[in-house]
Amino acid sequence: MDAALKRRLAARFGERLTSPIHQRHDETEIRIGPGDVPDVVRAVHDEPEFRFILLADLAGVDTGTSMQVVYHLWSETSADWLRVVADGLSREDPRVPSVTFLWQGAEWMEREAYDMFGITFEGNRDLRRIYMPPDYQSFPLRKDFYLADDAARSPGAGVRHMEQSHTPRSGRTETLVRKTRA
Amino acid sequence: MTATPHVHPPQEVPSDDPRVELDAATGAFEPIPPYPPRTERESEFYTLGDGEMFINMGPQHPSTHGVLRIVLKLDGENVVDLDPVLGYLHRGVEKLCENADYHHSIAYLDPLEYISSLFCEWPGVLAFEKLLDVEVPRRAEYIRVLATELNRILSHSMFIGWMALDLGGLTPILYSLIERDEIAEMLAALTGQRLLFNYLRIGGVNGDLNHEFLSRLGDWMSRATTQIESNLTLLNENEIFVRRMRGLGTLDKETAFRMAVTGPNLRASGVPLDFRRAHPYSVFPELEFDIPTRDEGDCLARYLVRIDEIKQSLRIIDQCLENMPDGPIMAKLPRLLRPRPGRAYAAVEGPRGQYSAYVISDGTDQPFRMRIHDPSFVHLQSVGVLMPGHLIADAMAVMASLDPIMGGVDK
Structure with a gap:
């Protein structure tokens, strides 16, 4: 645990953190609102006291009540991984600013999070499905995804050719399974 | 009395399904998708400029290292832009892990990459151990390092063969396969499997070193250096190979960090970043080794x-064989693991770059969320930055030099 990093983070982002800084093993975790992502990420990337230059991972998380986007960053100024959690995205319409302005390599990771969770990254210029076929209807890693029903509803699952045209449904929220099952 | 032969009625393919229409030639891929562009980038890519054309490459192209489809936008023989289409190998490993218990999900991590399986298991196992606060016995750590370094050599020797194969040299892959086969047999003696080892366990490893493994390893180690050196003379002293690779697909430091590239591809751009040193795990702080780097950042440097x-x-x-301590190979753990609610992240340095896993536990015996990060995915993305401006044949060389494995890309 890097106590110095915790102090620096608390001093720099004090009022923006939505919960206390959490440290365990070799990880330091800060939680911020989705709107603060570009500022915070740019600050920890650019400022000489942080210099978290490597984006190690970008993950979407569905907690069951809200959505999160989790960034893991590496720096040579600290022995810890820095975990930035953009917390409290709504499950109906999860939105978070993209970090592709800083790491172009985040583009596909964000596409993956969009594909699996339906999280919209504002500013990502190529936000389309990456693994699932283009006419796939639902978001597989969400906690309300019911495997048998939901996979069978999607026309791309083996019956039609993947690249065949389709008429897209109107709203994204229709794809939530619980609503249709209830 | 003669038996009357039973005649089967002629079988017909049921054609009442309106979705199955075989008018168009099946299996032929139209490069342009039949639906309207979904994003700004897609519409930009699928708009042809003067004298440009689309070529569809894959998904069954031999030099794509797996089932990858790339739509190339060409001007003559030069690649202008490209659009990789993924998902042909997508198995939903993350979802599978969330529906399996902690021991079980290690087996799902294995087939992510069929060349360096041990490196896919390791971050997952490390993250589980962090969640459970397990102390791994030192002998187990040494065995892990020993097995994974063998796997690294296996992976790199296959890379050398593939690299040459993509440039049109058919011989080196045969020598690579000899090397790979010897190591695979060795690891099979240790782990029981040739390809998907499933060897690491939470708190240790699956089996202790045995006689067959050690005798094969000792036999191989005595001639490994000379054998590898002599294999490499085929390429290293090959004027065509070296001149073709030099200056091709140059990746500079800033672009590498911008594209989140790690591993040998980053070190070939002059950044000595190796997580075995930069963020030490296991027993690497006790071991002596150098971090080789190159400054050029081209295909030759990556090779x-x-x-x-x-x-x-x-x-x-x-060093592992010299310092191998005695002792147990497994920590004492209950059969059913229920870590306290929490989060853990672990990363290891694999032959392609940083493999990592992020695990969230909610107190049950299954991971609540299992995120797997694979370097091949990130490196394949940087192909889009490196390829434009090259000839098609060179573009394949650039892709081969980044060494993506489609199993890891598609998860």
Whole structure:
């Protein structure tokens, strides 16, 4: 645990953190609102006291009540991984600013999070499905995804050719399974 | 009395399904998708400029290292832009892990990559151990390092063969396969499997070192250095190979960090970043090895960095065998694991870059969320930055030099 990093983070982002800084093993975790992502990420990337230059991972998380986007960053100024959690995205319409302005390599990771969770990254210029076929209807890693029903509803699952045209449904929220099952 | 032969009625393919229409030639891929562009980038890519054309490459192209489809936008023989289409190997490993218990999900991590399986297991196992606060016995840590470094050599020697194969040299892959086969047999003696080892366990490893493994390893180690060196003379002294690779697909430091590239591809751009040193795990702080780097950042540099890494891996294996402590190979753990609610992240340095796993536990015996990060995915993305401006044939060389494995890309 890097106590110095915790102090620096608390001093720099004090009022923006939505919960206390959490440290365990070799990880330091800060939680911020989705709107603060570009500022915070740019600050920890650019400022000489942080210099978290490597984006190690970008993950979407569905907690069951809200959505999160989790960034893991590496720096040579600290022995810890820095975990930035953009917390409290709504499950109906999860939105978070993209970090592709800083790491172009985040583009596909964000596409993956969009594909699996339906999280919209504002500013990502190529936000389309990456693994699932283009006419796939639902978001597989969400906690309300019911495997048998939901996979069978999607026309791309083996019956039609993947690249065949389709008429897209109107709203994204229709794809939530619980609503249709209830 | 003669038996009357039973005649089967002629079978007909049921054609009442309106979705199955075989008018158009099936299996032929139209490069342009039949639906309207979904994003700004897609519409930009699928708009042809003057004298440009689309070529569809894949998904069954031999030099794409798996089932990858790339739509190339060409001007004559030059690649203007490209759009990789993924998902042909997508198995939903993350979802599978969330529906399996902690021990079980290690087996799902294995087939992510069929060349360096041990490196896919390791971050997952490390993250589980962090969640459970398990102390791994030192002998188990040494065995892990020994096995994974062998796997690294296996992976790099296959890379060398593939690299040459993509440039049109058919011979080196045969020598690579000899090397790979010897190591695979060795690891099979240790783990029981040739390809998907499923060897690491939470708190240790699956089996202790045995006689067959050690005798095969000792036999191989005595001639490994000379054998690898002599294999490499085929390429290293090949004027065509070296001149073709030099200056091709140059990746500079800033672009590498911007594209989140790690591993040998980053070190070939002059950044000595190796997580075995930069963020130490296991027993790597006790072992001596160098981090080979190159400054050029081209295909040749990426090739040479990997060769130097093979030599460093041999050094590490030597030290492991010398310092191997006695003791147990498994920590004492209950059969059913229920970590306290929490989060853990672990990363290891694999032959392609940083493999990592992020696990969230909610107190049950299954991971609540299991995120797997694979370097091949990130490196394949940087192909889009490196390829434009090259000839098609060179573009394949650029892709081969980044060494993506589609199993890892598609998860």
